[in-house]
Amino acid sequence: xxxxxxxxxxxxxxxxxxxxxxxxxxxxxxxxxxxxxxxxxxxxxxxxxxxxxxxxxxxxxxxxxxxxxxxxxxxxxxxxxxxxxxxxxxxxxxxxxxxxxxxxxxxxxxxxxxxxxxxxxxxxxxxxxxxxxxxxxxxxxxxxxxxxxxxxxxxxxxxxx
Numbered sequence: 001x002x003x004x005x006x007x008x009x010x011x012x013x014x015x016x017x018x019x020x021x022x023x024x025x026x027x028x029x030x031x032x033x034x035x036x037x038x039x040x041x042x043x044x045x046x047x048x049x050x051x052x053x054x055x056x057x058x059x060x061x062x063x064x065x066x067x068x069x070x071x072x073x074x075x076x077x078x079x080x081x082x083x084x085x086x087x088x089x090x091x092x093x094x095x096x097x098x099x100x101x102x103x104x105x106x107x108x109x110x111x112x113x114x115x116x117x118x119x120x121x122x123x124x125x126x127x128x129x130x131x132x133x134x135x136x137x138x139x140x141x142x143x144x145x146x147x148x149x150x151x152x153x154x155x156x157x158x159x160x161x
Contacts, residue, residue, distance in 0.1 A: 030111065030158035034099045037113045037156035042066045048116070049085045052150045055118045064113040069105050069159070073132045077101045082110055084150060090116070091129075095155040102159070109160035112152055119151040 030039070043051075045067040055061060067082040070089055077100035081089040092112055094100065121129075123143055130140045 030160055033101050033157040033159065034094060034154060035113070035156035037064065037111065037158060039066070039111050039158065042111045042113075045083055046085050048090070049088065051116060052084070052090070052118065055116065057118050057120060057148075059117060061116045062114070063116050064111065066109065066111045069101075069108050069110050071133060072101060072103050072105050073129075074103055074134050075132050077103045077105075079129070079132075080105070080110075082112065082152075088150065090150040090152050091119075091121075092152045092154050092157075094157070095153055099157075101157060105159055111158040112154045113156040114152055114154040117151050117153070119149050121147050121149055 042064045043066070045065060048063070048065040048067070051061060051063060067084070067090070070081045070083055072080045078094065078097065080092045080101055082092055084090055095114060123146060126143045126147055127140050130143060
């Protein structure tokens with residue numbers, strides 16, 4: 001019985017090491033957050049903007065794209081904004097609140113995989129995000145209207161090392 005248990009542990013350890021090596025090789029220049037994903041078939045942020053232009057509130061699109069991180073939640077790293085063309089941005093949350101990204105990841109290259117959608121955020125939500133971002137009370141109080149956003153629910157994120 002002991003030999004079988006020992007062999008099972010060794011087999012599990014070898015299997016785990018092999019899986020880790022495979023995911024590290026495919027994304028060796030990136031840190032992985034959430035589901036293990038690769039950069040394969042990631043579209044550019046310009047192509048993503050064209051996809052967002054086709055979406056209406058209520059539509060979703062499973063997609064992977066590459067961009068640059070603009071802002072990260074400074075409380076926990078529980079959301080980020082990423083660059084889109086013409087000064088626009090996509091607001092990214094993480095599926096099931098299951099993982100966070102580093103709070104100092106601004107300006108880093110990123111690949112996100114998940115669901116893209118267009119959302120309308122309430123004044124209350126916008127004020128909450130402004131507070132998380134560390135904005136002044138005057139800036140928070142100046143938020144008086146809802147905003148249409150390009151949103152993304154990521155199940156996997158790669159951040160360039």
